[in-house]
Amino acid sequence: MSTSAAPTPLESRASGPLAGTIRVPGDxxxxxxxxxxxxxxxxxxxxxxxxxxxxxxxxxxxxxxxxxxxxxxxxxxxxxxxxxxxxxxxxxxxxxxxxxxxxxxxxxxxxxxxxxxxxxxxxxxxxxxxxxxxxxxxxxxxxxxxxxxxxxxxxxxxxxxxxxxxxxxxxxxxxxxxxxxxxxxxxxxxxxxxxxxxxxxxxxxxxxxxxxxxxxxxxxxxxxxxxxxxxxxxxxxxxxxxVPADPSSAAFPLVAALIVDGSDLVLSDVMTNPLRTGLFTTLREMGASIEEDDVRGDAGEPMARLRVRASKLKGVVVPPERAPSMIDEYLVLAVAAAYAEGTTVMRGLHELRVKESDRLEATAAMLRVNGVKVEITGDDLIVEGRGHVPGGGLVATHMDHRIAMSALVMGLASDKPVTVDDTAFIATSFPDFIPLMRKAGADFA
Ligand SMILES: O=C(O)C1=C[C@@H](OP(=O)(O)O)[C@@H](O)[C@H](O)C1
Ligand SMILES: C=C(OP(=O)(O)O)C(=O)O
Missing domain, CATH: 3.65.10.10 (Enolpyruvate transferase domain)
Structure with missing residues (x-):
């Protein structure tokens, strides 16, 4: 990744229902x-x-x-x-x-x-x-x-x-x-x-x-x-x-389908190793409709097809011991939490501070600049869900692919568009994120 290249911003706008079948890239x-x-x-x-x-x-x-x-x-x-x-x-x-x-x-x-x-x-x-x-x-x-x-x-x-x-x-x-x-x-x-x-x-x-x-x-x-x-x-x-499809990448279209009204999206071959599926557990606790079928495995790694339908979500408490099984997913979970009704408390997130960016601060900033009430208390992230997100903010991605993708997902259902300052780092983990999401119905411009 050339850090000297000119940044490539992108705007994400309220979209029609997401539909079809997506195979996200390998884990x-x-x-x-x-x-x-x-x-x-x-x-x-x-x-x-x-x-x-x-x-x-x-x-x-x-x-x-x-x-x-x-x-x-x-x-x-x-x-x-x-x-x-x-x-x-x-x-x-x-x-x-x-x-x-x-x-x-x-x-x-x-x-x-x-x-x-x-x-x-x-x-x-x-x-x-x-x-x-x-x-x-x-x-x-x-x-x-x-x-x-x-x-x-x-x-x-x-x-x-x-x-x-x-x-x-x-x-x-x-x-x-x-x-x-x-x-x-x-x-x-x-x-x-x-x-x-x-x-x-x-x-x-x-x-x-x-x-x-x-x-x-x-x-x-x-x-x-x-x-x-x-x-x-x-x-x-x-x-x-x-190599099965990456559950950490699947998390983005999955949360997008949950928050965009009328969506019905299928994600194929998603790895379901239980040490990676904390996000799915948490979203189901929030009321998400995520069905699994076509369960298979290779070399000890299980995978399944997921069908995700738009769902009314409610706030939950995510216990700290779940963190290792969803460590890269808190950013996009925070987006789901903003669209939920009620407060979501995510506990024990100290490791988020030493990822591609300080993800605890960057996630809070991403939400705040888009009108969501959020608080960091020690290692906990607390998001006040109001069932909708005002949007209208410019999100700083801090060389962090997951901030960029989370913010673009958030914009797909917000009252005003959400803009990210640079999409370049998405190529580190999910190079075809933008075309794949557009194909499913996302309005990125
Ligand atoms: O071993 C791995 O493939 C990974 C481990 C995790 O990091 P930590 O080991 O720092 O928790 C995770 O955040 C990273 O994206 C991938
Ligand atoms: C933390 C991540 O990756 P890495 O530690 O490999 O940079 C990630 O992909 O979210």
Missing amino acids: KSISHRALILGALSVGETRISGLLEGEDVLNTAKSMRTLGAKVERTGEFAWTVHGVGVGGFAQPAATLDFGNSGTGCRLVMGAVAGCPITAVFDGDASLRSRPMRRILDPLALMGAKVTVSAEGGKLPLTLQGASNPIPIEYRTPVASAQIKSAVLLAGLAAPGVTTVIEQEASRDHTELMLKHFGAEIVTTPEGSHGRRIALTGQPELRGAPVI
């Missing part, structure tokens, strides 16, 4: 992991339905720079010929992850288990995000940061371990990125690497490691947590990966 988390695990395997990995968004394309590029053969063979179809566990080559260029926390942090883990030195960088948003949460456990495993910006941030140089040490690590916050970085480094270590999490985070890395032949055992820990034990130095074998 971003699974796409990153398929490329990385493919690169750490021997043999061929064929991926279908890969998300061809900028975040994932940067991960593909980094895998090439680290010695894997990564090819696009057709639309959303990719093959990877890997180098095997611990086999990354010394990179000749900086690994630039653009806007992507997931790509950057997972590849840090994979590099930490190899005897190479790599320079990691990203755009202004990624340069502002915390990396110590990843680098601290990787240091315990023998990796070293030799150069970094202040506070251990990007750009930084990471020297991988020649003899990585297996560790038992308790993650300080529920984060699949921290967990995955430790597990990917642990692949190259002799013995068992264990990650303990207080609250279970998305388990795509664990499921995919199993699919590629690793020995990995997950047991419950406390009331919501997990203990994950990975046996190091497996021979990972390339395996086929079918």
